[in-house]
Amino acid sequence: MRYDADLNFVYAHTPKVAFGVNVVADLGTYAGEMGLSKAVVITDSFLAEKTDLLDRVKQTLGPLLAGVFTGVIPDPTAASMDAGAVYAGEQGADSLISLGGGSAIDTAKGIAVVLKEGGKILDHEGYHALEGPQTPHIAIPTTAGTGSEMTMVTVIKDPERKQKTFIGSFHLHPNLAILDPTLLTGLPPKLTAATGMDAMSHAVECQISSLGQPVSDAYGIEAIRIITNYLPRCLEKPDDLLARGRMQIAANMAGTAFSNAMCSLNHAMAHTLGARHGVHHGTANAILLPHTMRYFMDVSAVEFARVAVAMGIDTSGMSAEEAGNKAADQMEQFVEAIGLTDRLGDYGVTEDALAGLADVAMTDGTIIYSPKPVFEPQDIVEILRKVL
Amino acid sequence: MPIDFPGEEWTAAYQNAINTSAEYKEAGKDWTHGAIAFVVPKDPVVGLEEDTAFILELHQGECRKAWISTVDEAKQQPFCLTGSYSQWKAVMRKELDPIKGMMQGKLKLKGNLPIIVRFVKAAQVLVELTGSIDTKFLDE
Numbered sequence: 001m002r003y004d005a006d007l008n009f010v011y012a013h014t015p016k017v018a019f020g021v022n023v024v025a026d027l028g029t030y031a032g033e034m035g036l037s038k039a040v041v042i043t044d045s046f047l048a049e050k051t052d053l054l055d056r057v058k059q060t061l062g063p064l065l066a067g068v069f070t071g072v073i074p075d076p077t078a079a080s081m082d083a084g085a086v087y088a089g090e091q092g093a094d095s096l097i098s099l100g101g102g103s104a105i106d107t108a109k110g111i112a113v114v115l116k117e118g119g120k121i122l123d124h125e126g127y128h129a130l131e132g133p134q135t136p137h138i139a140i141p142t143t144a145g146t147g148s149e150m151t152m153v154t155v156i157k158d159p160e161r162k163q164k165t166f167i168g169s170f171h172l173h174p175n176l177a178i179l180d181p182t183l184l185t186g187l188p189p190k191l192t193a194a195t196g197m198d199a200m201s202h203a204v205e206c207q208i209s210s211l212g213q214p215v216s217d218a219y220g221i222e223a224i225r226i227i228t229n230y231l232p233r234c235l236e237k238p239d240d241l242l243a244r245g246r247m248q249i250a251a252n253m254a255g256t257a258f259s260n261a262m263c264s265l266n267h268a269m270a271h272t273l274g275a276r277h278g279v280h281h282g283t284a285n286a287i288l289l290p291h292t293m294r295y296f297m298d299v300s301a302v303e304f305a306r307v308a309v310a311m312g313i314d315t316s317g318m319s320a321e322e323a324g325n326k327a328a329d330q331m332e333q334f335v336e337a338i339g340l341t342d343r344l345g346d347y348g349v350t351e352d353a354l355a356g357l358a359d360v361a362m363t364d365g366t367i368i369y370s371p372k373p374v375f376e377p378q379d380i381v382e383i384l385r386k387v388l
Numbered sequence: 389m390p391i392d393f394p395g396e397e398w399t400a401a402y403q404n405a406i407n408t409s410a411e412y413k414e415a416g417k418d419w420t421h422g423a424i425a426f427v428v429p430k431d432p433v434v435g436l437e438e439d440t441a442f443i444l445e446l447h448q449g450e451c452r453k454a455w456i457s458t459v460d461e462a463k464q465q466p467f468c469l470t471g472s473y474s475q476w477k478a479v480m481r482k483e484l485d486p487i488k489g490m491m492q493g494k495l496k497l498k499g500n501l502p503i504i505v506r507f508v509k510a511a512q513v514l515v516e517l518t519g520s521i522d523t524k525f526l527d528e
Contacts, residue, residue, distance in 0.1 A: 009492065010492040010493060010494075125498070125501065126496070126498040126499055126501070127491065127493075127496065127497040127501060128490070128493040128495075128496040128497070129468075129496050129497060129498040161502075163502060165500060166501055168491075168501075169493075210488075211491060262491065362505075362506065363503070363505050363506040364505065365501045365502060365505050367505065368487055368505055368508055375509070
């Protein structure tokens with residue numbers, strides 16, 4: 001049994017979430033209710049210059065807008081967070097509004113810490129080391145995947161150490177998340193698929209994490225069911241607001257689940273591939289996930305059998321292992337069907353690089369929540385080789 | 389005879405336990421990342437009247453020095469773990485997994501998490517070694 005009588009956990013259900021078509025128009029009202037008066041928007045130059053999303057945010061904020069920082073980069077670095085904090089400080093910001101994917105939200109979390117605590121972001125590395133509330137932060141995700149609007153962690157790429165590091169604290173949760181399906185209709189197909197599979201990976205990994213509990217299980221399983229049904233629909237019809245909205249909800253639920261239960265080996269490898277070779281986080285998670293599932297089948301077949309049911313597989317008459325393997329097979333087909341057929345070689349990864357990647361993945365913060373200890377780098381090499 | 393936790397005598401006993409452990413010598417042989425500090429905030433209910441801290445200067449499978457310190461000195465170390473008296477007691481009695489405790493906010497880590505993760509086996513041994521000390525807890 002995965003849980004015993006000694007089960008104990010701390011579950012964080014935050015922040016408040018506002019969901020609905022055009023709900024972003026209420027941002028100014030929410031900000032006013034929160035007592036904010038000088039908000040700096042944290043976004044990237046593409047969203048600012050090539051879409052109307054920033055204009056929609058500016059319009060609703062009106063005089064509450066103090067500035068716009070467009071320096072968000074994919075896989076945000078400590079330097080990008082520190083630069084954002086300098087900018088926000090110069091504008092006299094009393095709050096932050098992140099507009100974008102996980103990178104924008106994570107950048108805003110980092111800026112929130114530096115604005116409140118001073119110094120530079122890497123001065124605050126650690127878990128639960130922050131001693132009080134940080135700068136107020138409203139998150140407006142424009143992808144359906146990272147769930148970062150619900151998590152207590154910011155992921156920081158450290159170019160010097162060539163790996164990703166983390167700051168985690170209950171004080172890092174944004175104060176409000178605004179989920180508006182209309183913000184997603186312009187998301188390109190490949191990004192829709194990759195970010196959706198990031199959410200899928202969160203949801204599946206929660207099922208087997210050593211920190212899992214019944215609450216995160218429930219959120220994760222429902223997220224898997226929704227993603228299976230609605231991610232293909234988003235790709236077929238990008239302006240389907242029902243499907244886009246369902247994906248936002250699924251990503252949000254999976255984010256809540258993994259913020260509490262944590263991810264494991266799959267994310268450890270994906271973080272490493274992102275830091276070392278620029279492989280998109282969602283794509284890396286997607287192509288690795290079926291193989292990671294098979295790797296853990298000896299200890300997590302029952303959990304993967306539940307994943308199979310959530311994916312719509314008729315498991316009647318199957319053993320847990322048969323159903324779990326079926327889930328892994330179907331996951332592989334699903335990933336291919338939504339167009340994520342990348343191989344690591346496409347990003348310049350060679351056989352010679354695998355051992356080094358495995359060594360770095362062994363130090364990723366998520367690996368310790370794997371359902372069985374991963375002590376041998378060679379195990380990781382073999383998984384990576386399957387997608388080389 | 390049981391030794392009061394925390395205190396000079398307990399810290400010395402812990403250093404000795406580490407330095408006589410073949411398991412730690414192996415698990416920590418590549419550790420070159422400096423000292424680890426532990427902070428126990430005051431808790432008059434259990435009889436701890438002052439904030440207390442101690443520091444282990446660990447290097448390549450050995451504890452070169454262990455001492456009771458001020459909280460300020462502890463916080464200046466590369467790694468600093470803070471937890472209430474009852475949480476440390478639970479860790480030492482193996483009632484609380486330290487990694488789980490860290491994620492739940494029961495133990496607070498200041499420092500680079502990837503380094504700790506790389507040495508998770510060594511960390512496990514360090515925790516297990518606390519159980520080898522005949523400890524007297526203040527509230528017992």
